[in-house]
Amino acid sequence: MSSAEPNVVLLVELEIAEGSMARFLDLAAEHARITLAEEPGCLVFDVVQEDDSRVVLYEVYRDRAALEAHAARPQLARFKEQTADMVTGRRRRELRRAGRLAGKGRVLCTIPVLSERRHLLQPLVDAGFEVVFNETGRSFDAAGLIEAVPGAVATIASIEPYNARTLAAAKDLRIVARLGVGYDQVDVAACTEAGVAVAMAFGTNHEAVADHTLALIAALASRITDYDRRVRDGGWGSLYHGRLHGTTVGLIGFGRIGRAVAKRCQGFAMRVLVYDPYVEASAIEHLGCEPVAFEALLEDSDFVSVHAPAMPSTRHLVNEAAFERMKPSAFVVNTARGPLIDEAALARALEAGSIAGAGLDVFEVEPLPMDSPLRRMDNVVLSPHVAGLSDGAVAAMAEKCVDSILTYLAGRPLESGLILNPEVVA
Ligand code: NAD
Numbered sequence: 001m002s003s004a005e006p007n008v009v010l011l012v013e014l015e016i017a018e019g020s021m022a023r024f025l026d027l028a029a030e031h032a033r034i035t036l037a038e039e040p041g042c043l044v045f046d047v048v049q050e051d052d053s054r055v056v057l058y059e060v061y062r063d064r065a066a067l068e069a070h071a072a073r074p075q076l077a078r079f080k081e082q083t084a085d086m087v088t089g090r091r092r093r094e095l096r097r098a099g100r101l102a103g104k105g106r107v108l109c110t111i112p113v114l115s116e117r118r119h120l121l122q123p124l125v126d127a128g129f130e131v132v133f134n135e136t137g138r139s140f141d142a143a144g145l146i147e148a149v150p151g152a153v154a155t156i157a158s159i160e161p162y163n164a165r166t167l168a169a170a171k172d173l174r175i176v177a178r179l180g181v182g183y184d185q186v187d188v189a190a191c192t193e194a195g196v197a198v199a200m201a202f203g204t205n206h207e208a209v210a211d212h213t214l215a216l217i218a219a220l221a222s223r224i225t226d227y228d229r230r231v232r233d234g235g236w237g238s239l240y241h242g243r244l245h246g247t248t249v250g251l252i253g254f255g256r257i258g259r260a261v262a263k264r265c266q267g268f269a270m271r272v273l274v275y276d277p278y279v280e281a282s283a284i285e286h287l288g289c290e291p292v293a294f295e296a297l298l299e300d301s302d303f304v305s306v307h308a309p310a311m312p313s314t315r316h317l318v319n320e321a322a323f324e325r326m327k328p329s330a331f332v333v334n335t336a337r338g339p340l341i342d343e344a345a346l347a348r349a350l351e352a353g354s355i356a357g358a359g360l361d362v363f364e365v366e367p368l369p370m371d372s373p374l375r376r377m378d379n380v381v382l383s384p385h386v387a388g389l390s391d392g393a394v395a396a397m398a399e400k401c402v403d404s405i406l407t408y409l410a411g412r413p414l415e416s417g418l419i420l421n422p423e424v425v426a
Helices: 022-040 064-071 074-083 112-116 118-125 142-148 189-192 206-221 226-230 254-266 281-286 294-300 320-326 344-353 391-407
Strands: 008-016 041-049 055-062 087-096 105-109 129-132 151-155 175-178 197-198 248-252 271-275 302-308 332-336 359-360 378-383
Touching: 008 022, 008 064, 022 041, 022 055, 022 074, 022 391, 055 064, 105 118, 112 118, 112 391, 118 129, 118 391, 129 151, 151 391, 175 391, 189 197, 197 391, 206 226, 206 254, 206 302, 206 332, 206 359, 206 378, 206 391, 248 254, 248 294, 254 271, 271 294, 294 320, 320 344, 344 359
Parallel strands: 105 129, 105 151, 151 175, 175 197, 248 271, 248 302, 302 332, 332 359, 359 378
Antiparallel strands: 008 055, 008 087, 041 055
């Protein structure tokens, strides 16, 4: 990709005919945008208006070969042709830069798992960006982000918080591309205020989360982790486990993930109840599921699975009163977000035997504190917020983030609905 040769800097000083400046600047900005988007060898293309009649084009190329490639581009010939009548004088200077520019800018990838799958972000490197990875093995907290983000023009974001405080350290940041579909840690209004676009990877990991949800449900029903421990400890024999076939699952939230879970449960001949106040009953029935009230779902389900987003209105949606309504033989599963379940009430319900067990991928505090009682309970199956991180989903999400960053920074429109704050783009 990059050679060891020094960068080449080109300064083109242009005299612009009277009355042509505005039109020239428009055409030059468009040319800069196309050049930066399409030429990996062009690291900087800046258009600087010196005064009413003079403009300097400041261009940095990775090396001489990149400059020559630019000179041969039809886009350059077209730009010269379009502006020929406006330019009355031209002076061209070439400099060799002592140091080397890192590229078009820095992209900070905060996702630990991607530091082992760097090839997924190669298109950014090929386009001239420097990519910096999170090598700590865990997601950044606010302090970690504040330390790592200065200088980054884009982040490929995990679950670290983006708010007024962290954004104050991110002066160069123009886009946060979330490797996922939840944005409860992103203060979208603060991003808008800071001029930072927030792009999501909608549609890339719901099947993975649904697979993981089924894995937790099946592990609980079949007591897989109990059997595993039993055999490893030298034991043998049945623990009299449950089943999926013919049981009832209750889905709280019927969006992309809820629907994908429903399909899988139907494949196991499970009855599927749904509570989602924002989805028409007919849409639920159309997919072979039963729309029910929240209380009915709790009372009738063998598995209660949560798939609503974390918002102030869904905080502790599943709380002490909810556990009291559930059957003592029922399990609760959460692959959505920790705050949807009152974790202290859950621990009490599990200890008291008012429900049978829980399968949890997400927690109120992550990583789950070492002293959490949930760590000690045998009727709980735990995973470390990885439901959406199957190999295929990570590749699809990374591709979407890379595409969003390249497209956005090139000034082109993104696929509809991916940007949460389109007013920044406008
Ligand atoms: P989605 O937006 O497609 O669906 C969410 C559904 O929840 C919507 O249908 C909405 O109407 C419903 N809803 C909102 N408020 C509700 C309420 N009070 N009660 C019941 N339903 C309500 O989102 P999705 O892609 O299905 O994802 C759901 C959640 O899963 C995300 O918000 C995210 O936090 C979480 N998630 C977790 C992981 C993981 O790795 N564990 C990965 C991806 C997504």
